[in-house]
Amino acid sequence: MSNQSTDLGKDSIGKLMFKLSAPAIIAQIVNVLYNIVDRIFIGRMANGDLAMAGVGVAFPIILLISAFSALAGMGGAPLAAIKMGEDDEDYAEKIMANSFSLLIIIAITLTSVFLLFKEPILIAFGASEKTLSYGMDYISIYLLGTIFVQIALGMNSYINTQGFAKIGMMTVAIGALINIVLDPILIFGLNLGVKGAALATLTAQAVSAAWVLKFLFGNKSILKIRKKNLKLDKKIILSIVGLGMAPFIMQSTESLVLISLNTQLSKYGGDLAVGAMTIMSSIMQMILLPMTGLTQGAQPIISYNYGAKNINRVKKTFKLCLISSLIYSAAAWLLLMTSSEVVVKIFNNDPSLLQITSNSIKIYFAGIFIFGAQISCQQTFLSLGKAKISLFLALLRKIILLIPLIFILPMFVDNGLFAVLLAEPVADVIAALTTVACFTVFYKKTLSKININENNKSIAHF
Numbered sequence: 001m002s003n004q005s006t007d008l009g010k011d012s013i014g015k016l017m018f019k020l021s022a023p024a025i026i027a028q029i030v031n032v033l034y035n036i037v038d039r040i041f042i043g044r045m046a047n048g049d050l051a052m053a054g055v056g057v058a059f060p061i062i063l064l065i066s067a068f069s070a071l072a073g074m075g076g077a078p079l080a081a082i083k084m085g086e087d088d089e090d091y092a093e094k095i096m097a098n099s100f101s102l103l104i105i106i107a108i109t110l111t112s113v114f115l116l117f118k119e120p121i122l123i124a125f126g127a128s129e130k131t132l133s134y135g136m137d138y139i140s141i142y143l144l145g146t147i148f149v150q151i152a153l154g155m156n157s158y159i160n161t162q163g164f165a166k167i168g169m170m171t172v173a174i175g176a177l178i179n180i181v182l183d184p185i186l187i188f189g190l191n192l193g194v195k196g197a198a199l200a201t202l203t204a205q206a207v208s209a210a211w212v213l214k215f216l217f218g219n220k221s222i223l224k225i226r227k228k229n230l231k232l233d234k235k236i237i238l239s240i241v242g243l244g245m246a247p248f249i250m251q252s253t254e255s256l257v258l259i260s261l262n263t264q265l266s267k268y269g270g271d272l273a274v275g276a277m278t279i280m281s282s283i284m285q286m287i288l289l290p291m292t293g294l295t296q297g298a299q300p301i302i303s304y305n306y307g308a309k310n311i312n313r314v315k316k317t318f319k320l321c322l323i324s325s326l327i328y329s330a331a332a333w334l335l336l337m338t339s340s341e342v343v344v345k346i347f348n349n350d351p352s353l354l355q356i357t358s359n360s361i362k363i364y365f366a367g368i369f370i371f372g373a374q375i376s377c378q379q380t381f382l383s384l385g386k387a388k389i390s391l392f393l394a395l396l397r398k399i400i401l402l403i404p405l406i407f408i409l410p411m412f413v414d415n416g417l418f419a420v421l422l423a424e425p426v427a428d429v430i431a432a433l434t435t436v437a438c439f440t441v442f443y444k445k446t447l448s449k450i451n452i453n454e455n456n457k458s459i460a461h462f
Helices: 013-042 048-085 089-124 132-154 156-161 165-189 194-216 234-307 311-344 351-364 368-383 387-411 416-461
Strands: none
Touching: 013 048, 013 165, 013 194, 013 234, 013 311, 048 089, 048 132, 048 156, 048 194, 048 234, 048 368, 089 132, 089 234, 132 156, 132 194, 156 165, 156 194, 156 234, 165 194, 234 311, 234 351, 234 368, 234 387, 234 416, 311 351, 311 368, 351 416, 368 387, 368 416, 387 416
16 A cells, blocks of 8 residues: 555665654644643632542543444454555545544433433532532533544544645644633633533534544545445444444543543542543543554554554564553653653643642653553464454453552551552553563464465465
């Protein structure tokens, strides 16, 4: 495949990965701003600590909405790229169109359910009498833009997987810029508070969605959304959902993790601890999203060359992705361990909140140094279309390890707050080591066999 002088099957892997990763990383850094800028401004409102906690308890709903966009988008995009590597663009377009139809259905369903049950859901997620009103104000408006979130996030994966990383970057950049400009105007200028923050986000997502659709329906896109392909095909939908379950679980379980953390932190540390977790979840995004951008740059190369049976390029791309991810995660760990207070001040200057958050960071992020290995291996499984192992690894860190540890460790440690925070690094290290072990076995058995088979075919043909 060649587009805009990008050839996924022939170009230098180092240059190609940089060309695709740089815009993706920039997009994810901008996406960090997109997701946390509301909280930065909200934290500086009157009663900013309570408002921050209120938005924090609404955040699991936002994560769940994003997770469904990953189900259809990240579930279908690697499959489309593999088909492009097999020189079957017609089927790749069917995958993309079915994904689009699925996203519309998901958006309508999620909007209806969450609007009907938002109050009991927020209470279940850890909202108190003091913070519930802030959560309600924010999520009531945000939910109206669910369809824009699904399109902007879900369909942008199909732009990136075709090698149009700069266009994909612009999807996020345009929305983030609008959000950053509108936030202070609506929150403080028009005195709308958290409602203004939600309205700014809704507007930004709407513009991003329009940008994505303009490109995918236009002439520059290699794959186009065509009316004839919009009818749901059971086989395609099952394939999309099967592969998409891994990124869906990775993101949706983050919602369950936050719910578990908020309820336990509220128990052992009160609203102040919940506010601290809101800040730490933002910091986690600041760390993980750029790393996600790096692996997104590798994904089209790996998927395309796997489909083309060019296994040597698959191996070289993975190796470069792994080394880069490990360097990044180690650097992030060092920064947080040595400068936690500086990072927290980005969000809030309240002395009490500053102290509890700074101390908590050194516990909560203690295992982040090894996360580069987990995300690069896990994303490679996804890029190769390996749904079952991707699903297991997605379940491992959060469902099998982290959530149970959040409730179990306080039973054995006197300091309940410390025990809840300790669950994260324990789960991170165990999950990363398990993921690397699984990938090592797969790497030696599966990829080597494919290489041998291809070599034998070449000899026979000769």
